[in-house]
Amino acid sequence: MNNTEKIEKLKLKISELKEFRSKLDSDCLDKFNSLKKEICELLDDNQKIKFNTIEFYTESVTSLNADDDDLPF
Amino acid sequence: MEIVPIDRGFRQAETFFNDLLFKLEFNSILPSDLKLLKLVEARHQNPDFESELAEFICGEANNNFPYRSSYFITKFFKDLGFDFSHDGSTRRFWVRDVLLELSINEISLVIEKGLFNKRDFRKEAKENGTDQAENYKNAITEFKEFFDESLAADSSIDLSFLLDFNLNTELLFHNTITTKDNVLNQLIQEAKDRFFIPEDQQIALEKLWDAFERLKTYFEGNKKESSSKLVELISKEFNSEIMESEFKILTKIGNDYRIRHHETYKKELNKKEHTYYLFFRMLSLIDLCLSSIETNENITN
Numbered sequence: 001m002n003n004t005e006k007i008e009k010l011k012l013k014i015s016e017l018k019e020f021r022s023k024l025d026s027d028c029l030d031k032f033n034s035l036k037k038e039i040c041e042l043l044d045d046n047q048k049i050k051f052n053t054i055e056f057y058t059e060s061v062t063s064l065n066a067d068d069d070d071l072p073f
Numbered sequence: 074m075e076i077v078p079i080d081r082g083f084r085q086a087e088t089f090f091n092d093l094l095f096k097l098e099f100n101s102i103l104p105s106d107l108k109l110l111k112l113v114e115a116r117h118q119n120p121d122f123e124s125e126l127a128e129f130i131c132g133e134a135n136n137n138f139p140y141r142s143s144y145f146i147t148k149f150f151k152d153l154g155f156d157f158s159h160d161g162s163t164r165r166f167w168v169r170d171v172l173l174e175l176s177i178n179e180i181s182l183v184i185e186k187g188l189f190n191k192r193d194f195r196k197e198a199k200e201n202g203t204d205q206a207e208n209y210k211n212a213i214t215e216f217k218e219f220f221d222e223s224l225a226a227d228s229s230i231d232l233s234f235l236l237d238f239n240l241n242t243e244l245l246f247h248n249t250i251t252t253k254d255n256v257l258n259q260l261i262q263e264a265k266d267r268f269f270i271p272e273d274q275q276i277a278l279e280k281l282w283d284a285f286e287r288l289k290t291y292f293e294g295n296k297k298e299s300s301s302k303l304v305e306l307i308s309k310e311f312n313s314e315i316m317e318s319e320f321k322i323l324t325k326i327g328n329d330y331r332i333r334h335h336e337t338y339k340k341e342l343n344k345k346e347h348t349y350y351l352f353f354r355m356l357s358l359i360d361l362c363l364s365s366i367e368t369n370e371n372i373t374n
Contacts, residue, residue: 024078049120056082
């Protein structure tokens with residue numbers, strides 16, 4: 001892949017990544033992670049390390065029983 | 074499981090990609106731009122670049138930079154025109170996260186106008202009764218080491234490659250180009266500098282061919298007359314036919330392949346081995362021309 005192709009491909013992937021900024025949720029997490037993998041294929045080893053250290057989201061476990069009166073406390 | 078996007082992460086990614094595009098689209102010989110290119114290179118080569126820079130900004134106990142408390146960390150960024158306020162978390166991690174969001178132009182500003190702001194060194198020296206000039210000098214040395222190590226962080230493969238070619242290494246490292254033609258000098262130096270950046274090797278090759286074309290007009294008269302004089306000069310005690318054919322072959326390669334011209338029908342150099350081969354073949358010829366010119370000018374002067 002020459003430089004021009006790489007630039008075009010990167011720009012496309014960046015705009016796809018930006019779309020997740022407001023809409024990232026558990027439903028589209030797999031799609032987001034495959035996009036990250038596709039981006040990594042365009043990066044060299046050090047760039048991959050740098051890119052992979054970026055935290056894009058946090059995960060929290062939501063309890064389905066939050067309002068359960070039968071809890072023993 | 075609930076997924077919550079982190080806005081800061083997306084901002085850091087934007088910065089990361091802007092740097093990457095800056096590097097890929099780079100096409101300038103301005104010293105200020107080359108400085109930024111080198112900075113981007115260090116930033117990308119060293120995965121801990123921002124962490125280490127953050128330690129300098131905080132003035133951690135083991136370095137030569139002025140200590141900055143939470144208040145002064147905020148002031149540091151505000152003075153540079155940034156709207157960040159330290160949130161009370163661990164200073165170096167907070168600063169690292171801020172740096173990850175800054176563009177390469179802003180990182181350059183942070184280093185030049187913030188990190189090496191003499192006012193802060195003066196204040197620290199006064200408070201601790203130390204020598205300001207000495208502290209400043211040590212900080213510069215420490216920063217240079219950090220910068221060089223950042224650039225070398227990924228150099229083991231490239232270095233081993235270069236070390237296999239001693240002649241090439243000599244050509245790249247040891248010849249200072251000081252002809253009377255400054256444009257020529259700059260073109261050769263830029264080609265050499267860029268050759269170290271893997272993504273820039275095609276541009277390095279183009280610059281070297283530009284230098285070759287410039288070199289052909291080094292002497293007075295038209296291009297043909299000047300080239301003939303150059304061939305005559307480098308052929309002393311050797312064979313002018315061979316040198317002339319070398320000039321012609323390299324000129325033809327430059328014209329046939331996408332080196333001097335970029336029409337769609339020009340042939341591409343797809344293998345890096347061929348790029349290396351042509352780069353060093355041309356660099357050797359230019360080196361021979363330059364040393365012959367230098368010898369000739371020393372004799373005539």
